[in-house]
Amino acid sequence: MAVSSSAEVPLLSIEGLSVYYQQFRALHGIDIAVGQGEIVSIIGANGAGKSSLLKAIVSQVDRIEGRIQFAGANIANQPTPAIVASGIALVPEGRRLFPSLTVEENLEIGWQIGRKGSGVKLSEVFDLFPVLREKRRQPAWQLSGGQQQMVALGRALLADPRLLLCDEISLGLAPTIVNDLYTLLLSINQRGIGIVLVEQDIRRSLAIANRFYCLLEGRISLSGKPSDFDRDTITRHYFGS
Amino acid sequence: MVVTYLNLIIQGVLLGGLYAIFALGLSLSVGVMRFVNIAHGDFIVLVSFLLLTIATALHINVLLALVLMIPVAFGGGWLLQRVLLQRVIGPNVLLPLLVTFGLSIIVQNGLLQGFGADTRTLSAGSLDTASLHIGGFYVGLLPVLTFALAVALVVGFDWLLYRSRIGASIRAVADDVAAADLIGLSSVRVYAIAMGIVGVTVAIAACFMGLRMNFDATSGPSRLLVAFEVVVLGGLGSLRGTLLGGIILGIAQTIGGQIDGAWQVLAGHLVFLVIFLLRPQGLLPRY
Amino acid sequence: MPRHQRLSIAVGRIVLVGAAAILAGAPFFLGAGDLTVLTEFLCLLVLAWMWNLLAGYADIVTVGQHAFVGVGAYTFYGTVVLLGVDPYLAFAAAALMALVIALPAMMIVFRLRAAYLAVGTWVVAEVLMLIAGKLPNFGFGSGVSLPVRVAREFGARPDERFATIYWLAFALAAATFASTYFLLRSRIGLGLTAMRDNEEAAGAMGINLVRARVICFLWTAPFLGLAGAIITLQKLRISPPASFSIIDWTVFVIFNVVIGGIGSLEGPILGTALFFILREYLAQLGTWHLIILGTLSIVIILIEPRGLWGLLRRVLGGDLIPVSHGARPGFGITRKS
Numbered sequence: 001m002a003v004s005s006s007a008e009v010p011l012l013s014i015e016g017l018s019v020y021y022q023q024f025r026a027l028h029g030i031d032i033a034v035g036q037g038e039i040v041s042i043i044g045a046n047g048a049g050k051s052s053l054l055k056a057i058v059s060q061v062d063r064i065e066g067r068i069q070f071a072g073a074n075i076a077n078q079p080t081p082a083i084v085a086s087g088i089a090l091v092p093e094g095r096r097l098f099p100s101l102t103v104e105e106n107l108e109i110g111w112q113i114g115r116k117g118s119g120v121k122l123s124e125v126f127d128l129f130p131v132l133r134e135k136r137r138q139p140a141w142q143l144s145g146g147q148q149q150m151v152a153l154g155r156a157l158l159a160d161p162r163l164l165l166c167d168e169i170s171l172g173l174a175p176t177i178v179n180d181l182y183t184l185l186l187s188i189n190q191r192g193i194g195i196v197l198v199e200q201d202i203r204r205s206l207a208i209a210n211r212f213y214c215l216l217e218g219r220i221s222l223s224g225k226p227s228d229f230d231r232d233t234i235t236r237h238y239f240g241s
Numbered sequence: 242m243v244v245t246y247l248n249l250i251i252q253g254v255l256l257g258g259l260y261a262i263f264a265l266g267l268s269l270s271v272g273v274m275r276f277v278n279i280a281h282g283d284f285i286v287l288v289s290f291l292l293l294t295i296a297t298a299l300h301i302n303v304l305l306a307l308v309l310m311i312p313v314a315f316g317g318g319w320l321l322q323r324v325l326l327q328r329v330i331g332p333n334v335l336l337p338l339l340v341t342f343g344l345s346i347i348v349q350n351g352l353l354q355g356f357g358a359d360t361r362t363l364s365a366g367s368l369d370t371a372s373l374h375i376g377g378f379y380v381g382l383l384p385v386l387t388f389a390l391a392v393a394l395v396v397g398f399d400w401l402l403y404r405s406r407i408g409a410s411i412r413a414v415a416d417d418v419a420a421a422d423l424i425g426l427s428s429v430r431v432y433a434i435a436m437g438i439v440g441v442t443v444a445i446a447a448c449f450m451g452l453r454m455n456f457d458a459t460s461g462p463s464r465l466l467v468a469f470e471v472v473v474l475g476g477l478g479s480l481r482g483t484l485l486g487g488i489i490l491g492i493a494q495t496i497g498g499q500i501d502g503a504w505q506v507l508a509g510h511l512v513f514l515v516i517f518l519l520r521p522q523g524l525l526p527r528y
Numbered sequence: 529m530p531r532h533q534r535l536s537i538a539v540g541r542i543v544l545v546g547a548a549a550i551l552a553g554a555p556f557f558l559g560a561g562d563l564t565v566l567t568e569f570l571c572l573l574v575l576a577w578m579w580n581l582l583a584g585y586a587d588i589v590t591v592g593q594h595a596f597v598g599v600g601a602y603t604f605y606g607t608v609v610l611l612g613v614d615p616y617l618a619f620a621a622a623a624l625m626a627l628v629i630a631l632p633a634m635m636i637v638f639r640l641r642a643a644y645l646a647v648g649t650w651v652v653a654e655v656l657m658l659i660a661g662k663l664p665n666f667g668f669g670s671g672v673s674l675p676v677r678v679a680r681e682f683g684a685r686p687d688e689r690f691a692t693i694y695w696l697a698f699a700l701a702a703a704t705f706a707s708t709y710f711l712l713r714s715r716i717g718l719g720l721t722a723m724r725d726n727e728e729a730a731g732a733m734g735i736n737l738v739r740a741r742v743i744c745f746l747w748t749a750p751f752l753g754l755a756g757a758i759i760t761l762q763k764l765r766i767s768p769p770a771s772f773s774i775i776d777w778t779v780f781v782i783f784n785v786v787i788g789g790i791g792s793l794e795g796p797i798l799g800t801a802l803f804f805i806l807r808e809y810l811a812q813l814g815t816w817h818l819i820i821l822g823t824l825s826i827v828i829i830l831i832e833p834r835g836l837w838g839l840l841r842r843v844l845g846g847d848l849i850p851v852s853h854g855a856r857p858g859f860g861i862t863r864k865s
Binding site for chain 1: 406409410412413415416417420421422423424425426427430
């Protein structure tokens with residue numbers, strides 16, 4: 001298993017992870033590692049198990065087998081709040097903002113769930129997403145899709161994570177907005193925050209990833225540096241043909 | 242004649258303050274945890290008996306007993322949610338209804354067993370009979386204080402829910418409990434805190450109910466019905482609506498009671514049903 | 529299904545049919561005292577089946593079912609004593625009146641969202657009880673006794689009378705059981721069962737769920753009214769607190785169904801039978817009786833929300849009285865991920 005050169009001990013290491021929903025098995029004993037400050041892209045077709053992987057990391061699936069180590073501690077089967085407080089923040093699929101809360105209140109939820117004594121300030125998030133500063137008093141449901149995605153990202157950032165899990169953040173957004181979001185992801189990464197990117201859109205996520213894993217029917221079909229493979233190889237492992 | 246009715250309306254408004262206090266806790270538990278606590282009224286009566294016991298045993302004023310009771314009530318609500326109700330809340334509304342229904346019967350009969358069937362009241366010393374002379378009307382000091390407290394509680398709850406950090410997480414969980422759990426905002430913890438707050442409102446309601454009216458071991462259901470009617474009349478989740486609903490019910494009962502003592506309760510129910518049929522969403526709906 | 533399970537279900541069915549046969553012939557070999565208890569049992573069983581139809585299938589948790597029992601009782605008294613109508617016609621009047629009252633009640637109750645509905649039914653019941661206490665010809669709040677001549681119409685001698693009342697209760701229970709069984713096996717029942725297990729599936733079946741729930745709500749009213757009339761005939765007295773007794777006609781009934789098993793036809797039988805057995809031992813404990821029943825029902829909900837029958841079903845491998853066709857996985861409580 002290739003481990004990022006930027007650190008000797010990976011920030012997150014997953015070994016032999018299987019995920020079950022009642023009788024259904026979504027992941028079959030996969031191994032994944034994410035180094036400090038690394039961007040790792042998880043690609044795969046619909047139903048390949050990408051979201052299950054992220055949900056398993058934060059203990060939001062029915063049952064798992066295998067080991068999940070984060071910053072040297074075992075987090076498998078820990079309660080979600082404890083995992084988030086230890087420094088893993090999830091930007092969930094579909095953003096999942098709280099519609100009746102204002103933008104600012106939604107962001108502040110990040111403080112409550114995050115690492116104790118989170119040093120991230122609201123103003124820093126507003127500096128990253130200036131448009132949110134104007135709309136801070138508005139209920140979250142009034143925002144456009146792209147702005148809501150910024151709030152979801154900002155909420156995760158205020159939790160002061162060492163690892164950010166992004167589930168389909170470009171889904172349903174206009175291409176120019178997705179470009180902006182990816183630029184922001186890079187600047188977040190420059191703060192030393194590791195990022196796991198789950199996307200169906202391969203091209204864009206591979207463009208910024210240090211490494212990637214391709215999932216196919218709950219198993220890893222290909223992994224490595226994006227530059228090591230040509231497009232056809234990746235597509236083949238993506239669709240399993 | 243006019244003066245009589247004006248006086249009745251004043252009495253009714255003041256009674257409405259007490260009813261609003263009954264309803265605040267119920268409104269919070271419905272709004273956040275999406276279940277109606279059938280035992281709400283019985284918990285109020287239970288705490289009234291506890292206040293009576295504490296005040297008698299320690300020879301202290303019942304208002305001081307209330308101050309001692311508040312942290313206990315918070316802990317009681319917290320514990321009840323954590324130990325029992327958390328296991329049954331979810332998409333199926335049947336289970337919490339049945340569990341709180343069971344609790345209601347247990348509390349009523351436990352009180353009968355422990356305190357007998359006698360009617361009781363609480364006393365706060367000279368406050369019981371003190372009265373104010375305002376603009377040609379004599380009104381009791383206690384009802385005025387109760388009403389002022391109701392207004393203060395509504396304002397305080399508004400602040401707690403819409404200005405404080407714990408309020409934001411309570412509303413977040415009420416909005417989307419699955420999303421809260423997904424991002425690591427523990428709904429279990431938030432629910433327990435919310436139920437603790439409900440416990441505090443129950444303690445306050447218990448104290449002022451006991452000072453204002455008679456109660457016995459089986460008074461709980463009628464208090465629940467009042468609280469329920471106030472919540473529905475006011476509009477779900479509306480705090481100011483709770484105050485308005487309480488006032489309407491208070492006036493209806495006071496005027497009904499004037500016509501014929503036996504009509505007091507029935508008049509309240511009938512006014513509730515009529516307004517509900519005309520405006521099922523409540524008078525000041527929040528959404 | 530394994531062979532031993534098929535066998536135990538067959539045995540269970542034989543026990544059930546045998547019990548029904550014994551009940552059908554009870555007046556031939558039981559005395560007046562036992563018959564009175566059995567009459568009460570059958571009436572409570574009817575109430576349990578009706579509450580279960582609403583809570584277990586139609587998703588309507590009512591805490592106001594005693595209202596229709598009371599309406600039946602008062603209508604029976606009114607038609608038979610005040611109007612001098614033939615007592616058997618008075619039964620029809622009791623059923624009809626309960627249905628008539630159920631219509632406006634339904635308008636109120638169905639406007640309330642799920643969690644509120646329960647307390648809404650309670651308010652309606654409270655109003656009806658308070659109104660009953662204001663009726664001058666019905667003895668106001670203290671109620672009134674039935675004249676002996678009414679009782680005589682059901683038999684000159686007391687034991688004859690008790691037998692007739694027992695037959696009436698038996699006929700009511702049989703009719704309730706048979707008609708509810710067919711209702712649940714009809715398209716309406718199938719739709720409700722599907723809704724309980726999976727709302728989308730029910731929608732896909734093209735069943736109007738609101739209409740199905742309304743039909744169930746109205747369905748229960750005449751049966752509850754008839755039970756109220758029979759109870760009145762047995763007790764020979766009406767009064768607001770007794771005829772509209774929330775403890776007797778709602779609280780006990782809810783406990784019986786919850787303990788026996790919601791969402792099956794066997795559960796109410798099991799729960800009501802257990803209630804009568806326990807009552808022999810617990811009734812003299814007074815308030816403890818209700819405390820024990822309340823605790824038992826909460827414990828059962830925590831262990832198995834489908835009650836004792838839910839536990840037994842696992843052992844037997846199926847229902848004795850199969851209502852839904854094929855497997856039925858949940859009761860709305862399976863966790864979705």
